[in-house]
Amino acid sequence: MSHIERLAEQICTSPAGVIIVTAFAGMGKSLLLKTVARRLHAHYCDSTEPPAVVAKRVLVWDIPAGSGVVACEPDVLRSFDRVVIARRHDVEIPYVTRMALYGEAVSFGDDFLRLPPDVAERRYQSGWPLLAGLDLDDEATRDRFVSYLGFEFLRDLKPEQLVACRSLCDGAASDPTLNAIPPMPFWEVEGGRTTCPSPILRDLMLKAVDAEIERRLQFDDAAPLIAEALHQAGQSARAIRALQSVGLEEPAVRLFTEAGGVLHIHSEGPEAYGEILAGFGPEIAASHETLVLSNAMRALKQGQTGTARKLIADRFGRQSTDPMAVFARGAPYSITFKGFRLVMMIYEDIVITEAMFERLYDYLNELPLDAALLRGSFYNAILEFYIRQRRFNEADMAALQALSSYRAAGIPLLVFYVCMHRAVIRLLSGDALTAREHLAEAERYFAAVTFDSPADERIWRLVSACIAYEDGHPHVLIAFINDAFDKFAQSETWPSLVEFALHYGSQALSEHFSTISALGFLDRWRLHQSHSRHLRFMIEIRAALVMQNGNRWNDAAATLSAMQSRINRTWVEAAVDELSRLSMRDEIEVAFAWLRQVVHERPERPYLDRQINAMIANERITGRQRRALQIWLAYVLKRTGRLTEARAVLQRMFDGAGRTGTIAPLQEERRFLQELMGDGRIESFLYAAGPARRIMRRLSETRVRGRTIEQESGLSRREARILLLLCEGASNKFIALRLGISESTVKFHLTNLYRKLGCGGRREAIAVARARS
Template sequence: MSPDAPPPERILRKPLVDRILSDQTGTVFLRAPAGAGKSTLMRDAADRLGTSVCALHTPRESDVQNGWLFWDVPGSARTARLSAQVAETVEHLVIAHRPSQKITGLARRLLHGGTQTLDARALSFSADEIGTRLPAPAMRRLLDDYAGWPAFLPLTAAPDPALIADYVGETFLSQLSPAPTIRLSIWLEAPTPDPDDDWCDALPPFLLSAPDTQSALIGALRTAVAARLEAFSNSSAVTEVATALEAAHRPLAAMALLLDHGHEAHAAQILAHSRGLELIYDSNLDEFSRIVLRFSPEVVATNETVLFAITRTLMKQGEFQRVRQLVAKHLGSDYLDPLKVLSRGTRFSFAARRFRLNMMISEDMTPSDAMLQRLGEFMADYPVGDDQKWAAFYNALLEFEIRRRNFREAEAAAARALIYFRKIGGHPLLEFFIHLHLIVLHLTNGDVRLARPAARIAREKLQSVTHPVEQEFRMLHLAEAALAYEDGQPQKLVAFVEQEFDAFARAEIWPSLFHFAIQYASQAVMDHYPASIRPGFLDGLWLHLAERMDLLQAVQIRTATAYQNEGRIGEATATLQSLRAAQSVPPEAMTPDWLAQLNDRNTITLAMARLRCLVESPAPGPDIDRQLAALESSPKATLRETVSLKIWRAHLAHKRRDTAAARSQLQAALLSASRLGCFGVLSEQRIFLAPLLRETRIRQHLDTAPDIRATLSKYAESISTPKAKARSGGLTEREAQLLQLIAGGYPNKRISQALNIAQPTVKFHLSRLYAKLGVKKRSEAIQSARALGWL
């Protein structure tokens, strides 16, 4: 054949005809989907013998010619039967049929005579069979684009994608019900070789064995399947399609289809079958939200599963106030009181009580002993075999114990939750949250060594989640940035604040993580941004927390810390004193006995901030050493806080010129930081460390210990901020402060107020700053400082 000749409409397949006519079993099956060329092959064999082909549902005795019966079973037949009379008469039987068709009446014949089957693979064209009977381009197209399927032979010269799609829909898919069509559509999303499903018999075998090479046929199949599913969905079969989607583990798609067609009750049933609240953890949040928020108010009012799915979605979006309004509207205002919801004999359902526990995680509430007793009573109602519910229960306990600073109990709750997750075969996303909790726990306590393996496992778990989890990756990025900060590398934390913090803060964040975020993000801002920017950052953070009044104290404390680091003790003290908790405990009430008995996270944090002001003030008070020692002895003080307290005690001893005491306290602090791997706390306390380390006798003593030398090296890396560079470049602390303030646009009057110094003193310090930079005015000073990396 000439290379340019068009392909023939058909190719005589002599080897296959010979196999049929030389059969010794007496029964030959041509078993393949439509388009395999069964009818053509049968006609060629019949023509060779001079007989005809029977195309009836049930052959007659008269259709047997010369002992041969060529029976082409009609494609419309689901079943076909060979009568006993014909079975006894025929000597050579050839049957062409589709895999989905059942042929009966042959059992005795097959038992005694055997059978030969030419299946779809045998009927597909191969390169050896075609040889030179097709032009090379046509042969490549037939084999590579059309899986060697005989029906597509006429299209090898002039492909017609629309015609192929129509043919596929009319022949391959016509016998498929909604369920296998759904499963086929899922396979087509990412075709893998050699699938095993009941729809496989409807397709060419070479397409299934190498789908990545059959792009044209895969494309036609996708088009045809989409058209068939649309036809199903627009007919009375819509509920059948939804049921098939649910069976194929596509509950969201099933719900969307049902909601499109007004079947809300059925959609709610599928949500319930899919474990309702838990479905959000197995789904893309945006897709889940779009679907569940489509339920009508009438369904929300009467169906708790839908109500809790919607409120859980709103919580994930950071809309906690809307959640409270919805549950109060539909369940009553007493639902907002967790003690009433969790108590024995409550009117609320088990699902409502579980969701109330879920809400408690998002509320910055430190459970009382009475609350924990209620939780213990509620635990008795949990189903014994529902491991995922038990895992969620211990996840809640984990959060509560972190808030109560019961770190060992929190670790035990985490271990218990992970045991239950293992029982259900694992759940990467929920296990990620457990390990993220452990990172927060260990870094909050100050034990960085234990936080690192938790971070590694958290990343592994999150990377194995199959749906998008952007917000969870932001949480992980924060944790990893905090770990880098603890290792003396603050750049990741600064990048997180600049690039991700805003989106992070707008979504759902449970309180212990938010406290953690406030601590680390504000530290990065204090260390690396001009003073004028810092209040703006904290104000912006407060906008995100407008619904969460209980986090105001954490933000205000960090604002006060920023003032303290600038030497603005008056403003720091005023900021702290404005808090209601501080107003209820005047400074004289902060006795050593009172401090030693503190056990509440918020109270301890506030006490630390107030003591820091006293340590930095010119006249800290006669009891300051006893106050610091008392708080350090508290069993609820974190390891991180005890390091800070030791540094403050060293600073006070140094101010009293008690070098031995200063050296002892500082050495203890540095050894603790080294043992814990918690180097970030040293950077945070640099205003106290710096004068201590400039003391020759103290520094020489510290340098004799290798562990402390390594710790101080980490500390030096961590403080390589613009302000630190300015200090090392010859500026005093006050001059470095002034440089930051003029860069922020502060006039002399505001600088005077900010630093609590007279305006002539401001001018004096500015003149010295200009002299050191070799400039004469502010703009030149700012330009020069930026060139030096001091801003």
């Protein structure tokens, strides 16, 4: 017995006087009723109204689709001994519905007709009988099936129902906004959730819905309704493109503005953002404020700051490129424009003064309390400026405000950015353990981003690699430099992150490859950041530090001397308390590099320990710099015979490194650490302290404690110094002038140096030194 015959048998043997079968198209209602009519010898009717009088006492009424509300007089149905009715869900029979409510009629739904799981012909994870005879692997059959879905199920749906179907097929099954989903034969509802378990049916339904949406967009009166439904369902990009497709640009701009406008790029991603902007005609794109600013934002994200400046200058006048004019009290600019101008300042070579900060906070007071995106963008920009000025406490407070606003706005990518900023702040502060916590939080929010964002994934990879480097695992950072550096450098990146990347990258290459590879890495940054004066300055400082790490102290001094800054060797050698009051990041960096040079060249210089202590007391230095300064201080104290003080400073430094999980600054200062740690009295003292012992073991594992060429060959300090100058290409005369000795004394030391190294001359000694460095 077939499935339909079994169902017909149930109906024929039912004692009920009225039986109502309600089901979707394709469930087999008509076939079932014809089978029942044949068995009961009943009158079969397929019109919108039942016959008033028939000879047979049993009526089988198959109500056609699209009948709406069917008028049926009670006396007509009572004139039959038995009535069997089949209808679709959208057909209403008021009198029969009332009979079912009072128990005078029996109702059967879709589940009555659905194929049971154990029936062999059940296909595509659905009990929909229509599918039993279809081969959806066939392309022509799929096309016909898509057309069938559109005609039978989608044509009469309301816009919000159509969009709800699309959302479900697109994977939003658990979205609480989908309460407009109409019933379908292949939906499954469980626990209040509607799903479509069959991937192939889901894909075909998606095609059918898209085809129906495209059909309706051909009618001018239907397009705004469809677009509004898409917008309300969170599909703003599709809604905007729908309006653009029929030439409704003004409504499209309105939706684009409501969806975030300039900041919409963080909700949909750069690709969708670009498609939307390209969909507007040149006239409205050049005149409408939101579109001009959005195109300027897109230029910024592509690293084209000059293009962004030209766009706003053409639309708002040349004065709009001056931040002081834009944020002046009474300036004729909208809140939206000021918000964009603030974001643009991140990418410009602008020094943020206290007067500028005051004006920016005046702008914050203009923002409505519920303007979550604009308030979040304000704090996000402000924290970038604070990071540049090494005001880390204020930066972290701004980050917390940005997090609150961005979470309220519900945009995961923006929350990700703030979490990444917090990780960078902690790393610069010398706290790798807390940085790792912020990185994990950033990863959770990045997982919630609904579009591909490879540039942001590279940012995450970089910071993750730097944290691993701090923990003594350099291979992760080296792999990132080899695999992803060029794409990272060419994409839109915050200036503070660029500085961060060039510092860690050059250090890793210098420590684990060579000075030449580290300088080559910095040269690549020069190419990518040629437009930024500040970053070019930072690259030069970093190059000087790399040369110092590679024992090219003479080249480092020449590089620093060529830099245009009021902070030079003379200033540093004369300064004491002034070092604690430096506030500009670039000046601190130059002073730091010069002080390191002086520590190497003249560690016994009077008051040098006071100068280092003054620099340590500076609130604007980073935690990494403070670790390095502590090592220099211990080095100077040891060289001047104050061993007890040197050991105490080193212990504090190691304790801090162990507490924060940061050892990379110690690796970079290996030139000074090697001498300190080679002293048995210092080493035995440090081994007595647990934290110092653990850090020293990790340093040993990362090759910081390897024996130096001086230790291996028994060179004196003077001979080691002469060997370094030789490697830098210095002549005998230059060495004599630098060390304050005669040329004959230089030749005497060179003779001893060659003998200890087993070399026959200058060139061979240089080759041995570089091979062992």
